[in-house]
Amino acid sequence: MKTLQVKLKDHSYPIYIGNGLLSRSELIQPFINSKQVMIVTNETVAPLYLQTLRNTVAAAGVEDSNNKFLVLPDGEQYKNIDVLNRVFDELLKFNFGRQSVLIALGGGVVGDLTGFAAACYQRGIDFIQVPTTLLAQVDSSVGGKTGVNHALGKNMIGAFHQPVAVISDTDTLNTLEDRQLIAGSAEVIKYGLINDKDFYVWLEGNIEKVMSLDKAAMVYVIEQSCLNKANVVQRDEKENNIRAILNLGHTFGHAIETITGYTQWLHGEGVAVGMLMAAEMSRKLGWFAASDVERVKKLLQKAKLPITISNAISSEKIVEVMGVDKKVQDNKIRLVLLKSIGSATITSDFDLKLLYETIEAFQE
Ligand SMILES: NC(=O)c1ccc[n+]([C@@H]2O[C@H](COP(=O)([O-])OP(=O)(O)OC[C@H]3O[C@@H](n4cnc5c(N)ncnc54)[C@H](O)[C@@H]3O)[C@@H](O)[C@H]2O)c1
Ligand SMILES: [Zn+2]
Incomplete structure (x- = not known):
């Protein structure tokens, strides 16, 4: 197991990464000791892992009457105020x-x-x-x-509220659909591109190990990403400036997701x-080498991620939706762009x- 510590001004918390962690009661025990606990999950995940986690919470000393759970419907469309x-x-x-x-x-x-429920309930409880x-x-x-989505915009209602701990059990990925695994790898590649050239180079040589859920590779990838x-x-912490680089590709991506109704x-x-x-x-703009664009394309292809969009999604519509993205400041579209592999910058110029x-150039 790997343990990382996120160190923020007001809160610090551990991230545990490894296999079999769902049943390790000693990891969770310090955070739930003699408290009322509610596990929130959904109807897909509940049959797979809820019982194991409930047993772990019980083994950590939480009595039955305080060991509650709530199973929500599955889907982005249920990330809304009503379900909250x-x-x-x-x-x-x-x-x-x-x-x-x-x-969660x-x-x-x-x-x-x-997390948003925890941020709001009685002005903030642990999660x-x-x-x-x-x-x-x-x-x-x-x-x-x-946060949750609003009919007029994704993630528009929310709060900054840090967890008290993150427990990432890599075994849970075994039941994940391939398409979800592949989609998750886009965020992994993102970290290499914006911040970590060595990690990017490692991914170029090892992305197949991620796709085949090689145990050691998964722990390494999650650790480096975190x-x-x-x-x-x-x-x-509150995205006043540099945190926005985590949105590389997102202003374009959100527009595509929005236009296609979050279904495709x-x-x-x-x-x-x-x-x-x-x-x-x-x-x-003359900032990034053509050969590096090719490298990015190759890695995305190796990861089986999409590298084109349908020409049914018009560029006018994309730019229009990008203009209402929440990364807009002073009516200008701000984009995260690349200076080199491992270095990003934010510009509206x-x-x-x-x-x-x-x-x-990407429509076909
Ligand atoms: N808070 C942030 O910083 C942040 C960052 C990125 C994305 N997000 C949000 O995260 C959401 C997307 O998350 P996601 O990609 O995990 O989607 P998701 O939560 O919808 O999960 C994808 C699918 O996998 C299923 N699933 C989950 N775990 C499984 C498992 N172990 N085995 C089998 N099936 C499993 C889910 O039920 C769902 O059907 C979006 O709402 C996005 O806005 C938030
Ligand atoms: Zn993302």
Whole structure:
């Protein structure tokens, strides 16, 4: 098992990464000791891992009457205020107090919603992230962004609320669909591109090991990803500046996800083609080598991630939606672009024509 520590001004918390961690009661015990505990999960994850985690919570000394759970419907469309309210209903029904703890067992949807419930309930209670998708283990469970979607925008209602611990059991990835695993690897590649050239080079040589869930490789990949994310979040917890580099590819990707109604593209898939667009745009600006754009394309292809979009998604529509993305400041689209592999920068200083040309180069 690997242990990392996220060190923030007001809170510090451990990330545990390894196999078999779901049943290690000593890891969770310090955070739930004699407290009321509610595990929040969804209908896909519950039959796979809920019982194991409930047993672990019991083994950590939480009595039955304080060992509750809530199973939510599965899907991004349920990451909303109505479903959030169901968590509050349940907590109030069982008289959960300020000393209680929520445990998010699932992917990023469950993690974001549960974290936000913890941020709001009685003005903030503790929560533990037990991420079960690659995306959640390398990205959403770390850093304290929590929230739900609004009909008018993704992740628009939320709060910064850090977990008290993150427990990433790599065994849970064995049941994940390949497409979800692949989508999660886009965020992994992102860390290499924005912050960590050595890691990027390692991924170029070893991405197959990630795809085949090689045990040692998974622990390494999750560890390096969390280290990179923690490194950025520690410098800028509330995204006043540098944290925005974590959004490489996301402004493009969110637009594609939004236009296609969140049904055709997984988040990581949109991010993948978005990162390639950002690389190409950086090349057009003279910042990034053409040979490096090729390298990015090759790695995404090796990971079986998409590198083009349908021409049914118009560039006008993409730019329009990018304009309403929450990374917009002073009415200008701000983009995360690349200076080299391992180094990103944020800019709004570019010609819109370049942006159109970039997007159009990826339509087919
Ligand atoms: N808070 C952040 O910093 C942050 C960062 C990135 C993404 N996000 C959010 O995360 C969400 C996406 O997360 P995701 O990709 O994990 O999606 P998800 O939570 O929808 O999970 C994907 C699918 O896998 C299923 N699943 C989860 N664990 C499984 C397992 N072990 N075995 C089998 N199936 C399993 C889920 O039920 C779901 O159907 C989005 O809402 C996004 O906005 C948040
Ligand atoms: Zn993302």
